[in-house]
Amino acid sequence: xxxxxxxxxxxxxxxxxxxxxxxxxxxxxxxxxxxxxxxxxxxxxxxxxxxxxxxxxxxxxxxxxxxxxxxxxxxxxxxxxxxxxxxxxxxxxxxxxxxxxxxxxxxxxx
Amino acid sequence: xxxxxxxxxxxxxxxxxxxxxxxxxxxxxxxxxxxxxxxxxxxxxxxxxxxxxxxxxxxxxxxxxxxxxxxxxxxxxxxxxxxxxxxxxxxxxxxxxxxxxxxxxxxxxxxxx
Numbered sequence: 001x002x003x004x005x006x007x008x009x010x011x012x013x014x015x016x017x018x019x020x021x022x023x024x025x026x027x028x029x030x031x032x033x034x035x036x037x038x039x040x041x042x043x044x045x046x047x048x049x050x051x052x053x054x055x056x057x058x059x060x061x062x063x064x065x066x067x068x069x070x071x072x073x074x075x076x077x078x079x080x081x082x083x084x085x086x087x088x089x090x091x092x093x094x095x096x097x098x099x100x101x102x103x104x105x106x107x108x109x110x
Numbered sequence: 111x112x113x114x115x116x117x118x119x120x121x122x123x124x125x126x127x128x129x130x131x132x133x134x135x136x137x138x139x140x141x142x143x144x145x146x147x148x149x150x151x152x153x154x155x156x157x158x159x160x161x162x163x164x165x166x167x168x169x170x171x172x173x174x175x176x177x178x179x180x181x182x183x184x185x186x187x188x189x190x191x192x193x194x195x196x197x198x199x200x201x202x203x204x205x206x207x208x209x210x211x212x213x214x215x216x217x218x219x220x221x222x223x
Binding site: 004033035040041042045048090096097099100101102103 | 205
C-alpha cells in the first residue's frame with residue numbers, strides 16, 4: 001500500500017516564525033496536491049504541482065515538488081495564527097484516486 | 111456557486127442499525143467521490159462516480175456499504191448494518207474533470223455505539 005508520510009505530525013510555533021512541512025513517499029506521483037483543513041470542515045485545496053522540481057508560491061506559502069516526484073514540501077514564511085490548521089498532502093498516480101498523507105497539525109500562537 | 115453539501119453533519123447510531131449519508135456535489139460536476147477518515151488514520155478513498163456510473167469502488171470496505179448516484183446528481187452512501195469500526199468522518203468531494211482539484215464537503219461524522 002502506497003503511503004504518504006508527513007512530518008512533523010504536530011508543530012506549534014510562535015507568530016512570525018518560519019516552518020517547513022514535508023510529504024514523502026517511495027512511490028512516484030503524477031501530481032501532488034496540498035490541502036488545509038480546519039475543524040468541522042472538509043479539506044480545501046491550496047495548490048497542485050505536476051512537474052518534478054516545480055515550485056509554486058501562494059502569498060507566504062511556497063510549495064515544491066521533488067525532482068523525482070516522490071516528495072514535496074510546504075514552507076510558510078512569517079506564520080500567522082490564521083495559518084493554524086491541518087495540512088494534508090495528496091498524491092495521484094496517473095489516475096483520479098488520490099492517496100492522502102498522514103497530515104501535519106500546525107498551531108501558530110499569537 | 112454552492113459548494114459540496116453533505117447531510118447529516120453528525121449521526122449517532124447503534125451497532126446493527128442502518129444509516130444513509132447524502133452528498134450534493136457542485137452543480138455540473140460529473141465526478142463524485144466518497145472518502146473516509148477513521149480515528150487516527152489518513153483520509154482514504156472509498157469510491158468514484160462519473161455521472162451515475164461507478165468508475166471505481168475498490169476502496170469500499172465490504173458489502174455492508176452501498177453507494178448510489180441515481181440520475182447522476184446527488185449521491186447516497188448507505189451502511190447496513192453498521193459496525194463499531196465504521197465510525198469516522200465520511201467526506202464527499204466532486205470535480206469537473208477526473209484529475210482536477212477535489213472540492214470537499216464538510217463531512218458527516220458517524221458514530222456507531
